[in-house]
Amino acid sequence: MKQQGTPRVVKKNFTLTTIIHNGHPWQYLETSDSATVLIYIRDKDEVLLVRQQRDAMVCDDNPEGWITESMGGRFDREESVRELLAREASEEVGGVIDPQAITLLNYGAPLALSAGCLVERAWLGYVEITSSQLENADREYGLAEEGERITRIFLPVRDVESYVCEDVRVFALLQWFLRMNIDDRR
Numbered sequence: 001m002k003q004q005g006t007p008r009v010v011k012k013n014f015t016l017t018t019i020i021h022n023g024h025p026w027q028y029l030e031t032s033d034s035a036t037v038l039i040y041i042r043d044k045d046e047v048l049l050v051r052q053q054r055d056a057m058v059c060d061d062n063p064e065g066w067i068t069e070s071m072g073g074r075f076d077r078e079e080s081v082r083e084l085l086a087r088e089a090s091e092e093v094g095g096v097i098d099p100q101a102i103t104l105l106n107y108g109a110p111l112a113l114s115a116g117c118l119v120e121r122a123w124l125g126y127v128e129i130t131s132s133q134l135e136n137a138d139r140e141y142g143l144a145e146e147g148e149r150i151t152r153i154f155l156p157v158r159d160v161e162s163y164v165c166e167d168v169r170v171f172a173l174l175q176w177f178l179r180m181n182i183d184d185r186r
Helices: 081-093 168-185
Strands: 002-011 014-021 024-030 034-041 046-053 066-069 071-074 121-129 151-156
Touching (some): 034 081, 046 071, 046 168, 066 168, 081 121
Parallel strands (some): 034 121
Antiparallel strands (some): 002 014, 014 024, 034 046, 046 066
């Protein structure tokens, strides 16, 4: 494969690159890898999701770009997957999570998000906490300097099976959670 032209930064931390592969131009988006975690609150029997605006989600039926996701972030500094998720929990949901309490799914291996055009890989995690590990405040979370405006969504476990997902990672995490809970009840 031969790179053609100069990579073009299309957004902070995202670069569009064109290569020649088997004689044909091919474009892909380069960005840092990411990790996301499904948080289960044992004493409330709820899972915690987040809702935030995403420019890429703006469309006719969603002009503000709001989407419900699992809590997570990008690798923009040197840290482990679990350290990243614990740090993001503090920023995005006001949570205090021990990195070692996080279980990495898929045997700790990352997954491709859109292999045809995106180099990003994502790690999926799961952690159980109690409500005492969450800030007791109804406010917007996230880092203002990153333009984040995040609200917490508490989804009762009884509603997980019928929940309509907007994000493939949420879908995968909730399906894993349902399977885990069914297996545990057997």
